[in-house]
Amino acid sequence: MEFVTQHAVLVVSLVKIAVLLFVVMTALAYLTWFERKVVARIQSRWGPYYVGAHGLLQPLADGLKFLFKEDVTPPAADKLLYVMAPFLALALALTALALIPFGPPSVQVLGQSVFIVANSNIGLLFLFAITSIGVYGVALAGWSSNSKYPLLGGLRSSAQMISYEVSLTLSVVGVLLLAGSFSFNGIIASQAGYYHHANFIPRWYVIPQIVGFLCYITAAIAETNRIPFDLPEAETELVAGFHTEYSSFKFAMFFMAEYANMITVSCLATILFFGGWLSPFPDTWTWQLYLPGALLILTGIYCGYDTVREMRGIAQLQFAVVTLLALGIGVICLIPAVMPVIQGLFWFVAKVVCFLFFYVWIRGTLPRFRYDQLMSFGWKLLLPVSLANLVATAFVLAVRHG
Amino acid sequence: MSLPLIVFFICALIAVVGAILLIVSREPIHSALSLILVMMALAVLYLLLGAEFIAAVQIIVYAGAIMVLFVFVIMVLNAGEEERTNWSRIAKFAGLPLGFFLLMWMAHWMADAAIGRTVANSGGGTTVAFSTVELSKLLFTKYLFPFEATSILILIAILGALVLAKREN
Structure with missing residues (x-):
């Protein structure tokens, strides 16, 4: 016990990292399920259905499949870099999540804030630093495979990420000017409150920075190599792009890195433009405290209904488990001591899930860009617009503050 | 430690x-x-x-x-x-002693500076604040001219690169 109190920072940090890693890994797995289900619905299909109830065990089956597949290394590959690239991609993608505050800093254990692993004064800059070197995972994978399609994919990704990173960074500077802080907690805290004349509209930066937000969300999709900007892995042109030669778990690592990046980018959009863990409703609306618990219990009741309706025995069992989990966590969320603590987390996760849905929605809707369209869009439209937004914001601020 | x-x-x-x-x-x-x-x-x-x-x-x-x-x-x-050419071998023989000399010279120079700084600090010298706000204030007041001059220099370099690239086409 003495050790724990002496090294509170170390112990609490390690516990937080372990919990975050577990939650994120599970979230990544179920994000693939979510994406397949949503895209299937958009395309009028069922999506994964047979492995578990509503395909809920599909991510587990996929993970096992990846583990047991043969791990092939091309003989002409640069061995060291070939092995390093997927590790680099995944490690950097996960590191970025350490900087994200998932809830208010006021919730503390042993004097440590619970919902953030690394609370930095310049969190935003560090996040950009980590994402800016994330390109090496993709570029090196393409180069080290020593094969023509991966090389083309790697080239495309480095050119694309360099181009869109400029717009990504510039689109965020407007928010920085308004908030006057690089720290995520500072940026979120400065979005608290409501507009004077309409005291139900929260002072989120998405309203004054709508142009910046649109630029950010576009550049963010490009940064994470997602459709319609997934040219590095365009399967109709490049087989599978930069990870053509990768198999087994190394391929899975690229896959996980992509989804982790998606989560990071969604978290960042939530923090910068949608008030992070702040509730959209005024504090006086006290019924909102019951919202997380009530939603979970409703989910539980719905799953309970499915349990009764389900015909397959094994699926029925899984539905029963999900029902009990949802009801149990829902009841815990309604305990008066727990209720205020999870509010921030609930709103943060809710907003991030909305963004993830948006991502999947885009994927199900838009076709891929052509390469020259991608470049001219990035440099000739996105960059000038985000620059103009920055100049306009600076001008308005300068006028307002004299 | x-x-x-x-x-x-x-x-x-x-x-x-x-x-x-x-x-x-x-x-x-x-x-x-x-x-x-x-x-x-x-x-x-x-x-x-x-x-x-x-x-x-x-x-x-x-x-x-x-x-x-x-x-x-x-x-x-x-x-x-x-590829290794004759010139690169010459560079190796000339470069090693020269590099060593440069390293020693820099170490000597930095050691001097470090001694100077400890003397200044023990005499109640102010510590340098590294916060971003302080940095930007310095950058836009005291060091405004070098800052702007650098940005123009970089702009000229970009234009120069563009001109060179265009000419080859």
Whole structure:
């Protein structure tokens, strides 16, 4: 016990990292399920259905499949870099999540804030630093495979990420000017409150920075190599792009890195433009405290209904488990001591899930860009617009503050 | 030994090993990656000095932008292993003593400066604040002219590169 109190920072940090890693890994797995289900619905299909109830065990089956597949290394590959690239991609993608505050800093254990692993004064800059070197995972994978399609994919990704990173960074500077802080907690805290004349509209930066937000969300999709900007892995042109030669778990690592990046980018959009863990409703609306618990219990009741309706025995069992989990966590969320603590987390996760849905929605809707369209869009439209937004914001601020 | 000191020695070692690998490795892409390693280690050293902003910018600008371009060019050219010529052997013989001399000279110069600084600090000198706000204030007041001059210099360099690239076409 003495050790724990002496090294509170170390112990609490390690516990937080372990919990975050577990939650994120599970979230990544179920994000693939979510994406397949949503895209299937958009395309009028069922999506994964047979492995578990509503395909809920599909991510587990996929993970096992990846583990047991043969791990092939091309003989002409640069061995060291070939092995390093997927590790680099995944490690950097996960590191970025350490900087994200998932809830208010006021919730503390042993004097440590619970919902953030690394609370930095310049969190935003560090996040950009980590994402800016994330390109090496993709570029090196393409180069080290020593094969023509991966090389083309790697080239495309480095050119694309360099181009869109400029717009990504510039689109965020407007928010920085308004908030006057690089720290995520500072940026979120400065979005608290409501507009004077309409005291139900929260002072989120998405309203004054709508142009910046649109630029950010576009550049963010490009940064994470997602459709319609997934040219590095365009399967109709490049087989599978930069990870053509990768198999087994190394391929899975690229896959996980992509989804982790998606989560990071969604978290960042939530923090910068949608008030992070702040509730959209005024504090006086006290019924909102019951919202997380009530939603979970409703989910539980719905799953309970499915349990009764389900015909397959094994699926029925899984539905029963999900029902009990949802009801149990829902009841815990309604305990008066727990209720205020999870509010921030609930709103943060809710907003991030909305963004993830948006991502999947885009994927199900838009076709891929052509390469020259991608470049001219990035440099000739996105960059000038985000620059103009920055100049306009600076001008308005300068006028307002004299 | 305190934790910052341990981190310092680890990062210093990484930086030195990276720098040696940069020169020794014959594949251009390995050299480029070693250079990135050096930059990352340097960024950690800046962090240890309390210069958070410089550390982040070091990674964003050098490791995240400039070196990506280096790697990009190496990949486009598909550059193979370096060749050793007679000149490169001469460079090795002349370069080693010269490099050693430069290192000694720098060490001597820095040791002098360090002694000077400790003397100034013991005399009640003010400590330098490294916060981003302080940095930007200095940058836009005291160092405004060098700052703007640098930006114009970079602009001219970009234009020059464009002109050169156009002419070859």
